[in-house]
Amino acid sequence: MRVPRALIVAGFRRYATYRQATVAGAFTNVVFGFLRCYILLSIAESAGGSMVGYDPTQLVSYVWLGQGMLAVVNSWTMLDLAERVRSGEVVSDLLRPIDPLWTYMWTDLGRGGFAMLTRFLTPLVVGELCFGVYVPDNPLTYPLFLLSVVAALLVGFACRYLIGLCAFWLLDVRGVSMMWVFFSGAASGLYFPLAVLPDWLATALWAVTPFPSLMQASLDIAVERGGLAHGLPAFGAQVVWVVLSLLACRWVQTRAVRRLVVQGG
């Protein structure tokens, strides 16, 4: 475990050097947290006190935990990989005695750890102080939520890694990453709970896409929507997506390296 630990620490340290960016990011998360919170609470109020099964306290938690998770899952920021493929720097990654997939994954976990301590906790504390968040009844919810966040981070990482690998074919992945940013927001439960969508669409998203595993699963576990009867299968789906998406990364990477053309001589 020395190599993973060293890479996790390096990922943590790497992001810890950008303190001003961390403060600015947390501030932005908090501002948008207020906006989203007031919008969802007013919808719930106009709907008679709850919104698609979430009571106001659950909605408050949903919003503020979501604002915190946003930085942990980090869907909107692409990995360096695509840029390194474009510039040819990926050569250095391939010349190490460790698969680049694991190097990037452990480093991203370190980044997630730093985000958890800073960008996740800040909105949560603000949400608690200004609105009062939902406190889970079942003690199992806490470890399950933490594991679920790790799974969400890994699914997000694997999807972003796949987008980075697209650079081996496309060179410029901006189009793919824009599509990803749209779907990872709208279809993950970040903007609104997926329960507001028609049943068939929500079911399809849960069944065949990784998007609910990025946010919705963890947030439902945290606010105990449907209790463990919903939370455990949701976590199970996340684990399946972690495995599937990492396998996809390995498969695509093997093909990408086989057709590698190192850019720039």
Added chain:
Amino acid sequence: MIISARGLRKDFTVTRKVGRFRRERHVVSAVDGVDLTVERGELLGYIGPNGAGKSTTLKMLTGVLYPSAGEVTVCGVEPVAKRTTLAKRIGVVFGQRSQLWWDLPLGESFALLRHIYRVPDTDHAARLTRCTELLGLDEFIHTPVRQLSLGQRMRGELTAALLHGPEVLFLDEPTIGLDVLSKQAVRDFLGELDQRGDTTVVLTTHDLADIEKLCRRLVVIDHGRVVHDGTLDELHTRYRSRRVVVADLDAPWPTDLTLPGAEVTAVEADGHRVTLTLDGIAAGEVVAALARAVPLRDLSVQEPEIEDVIARLYRSEA
């Protein structure tokens, strides 16, 4: 031998637009049948003009690129199939790319590499101490890599490539863009590495002073093919490079004077300066004959320029 390549080739398919909608595909051979053997402990200069196929060869030797044809082994293994195994036995520095972590201090990059390469603490410490002394890393080892100058970063890259004790070190233009002092530091370091003899070095460069100062053996590649494999002296002989004697005289040059083995190529300063090009004869013999014939005030012997001979080689292969 530690490196062996036979008939090594790399083809790239290039598409070209012809007409409004049609694209034509054609194959370009970046490396076209390179044969190369390198013995353990050698310091080999691998040079050629831009686009000759130097970097592509290096990438095939390190296992990053799949060869289109040919056989290659490095440290006894096939590079592509055993890339991660081979990575522990080789070090690579690409002058225009970085293997260091941009956001971390240089020392932390080294510590991370120790874990990645699973290097025992004592070995890592000993190698780092040696590199620190030879490359003067002390003053910037705690500086984040993004804040280092190019020369400092390159010294860091060299260290990073050597900390796991590689058997072969591949250097792709390690002195590109460096100032005189940094170039000197890198060359001195490589010279010291060569003297120890425990690391084989393959050096590609456009800086011919690197070659002149460091490499006993020179492999020149052009259009993907090896066009010279031998010493620099052999290259001079092949292209009839000639030394030049420039003499300042106290009396005007007697126009009817001839010196065996030397050709008068210029007479200047009202006959008080003469330039003689030697045709394989020792400079001492010509100087002695010159001193007997006319009173000498000053004299200089100019070695043939490596740039000239390499340029002639490139032109002849073009």
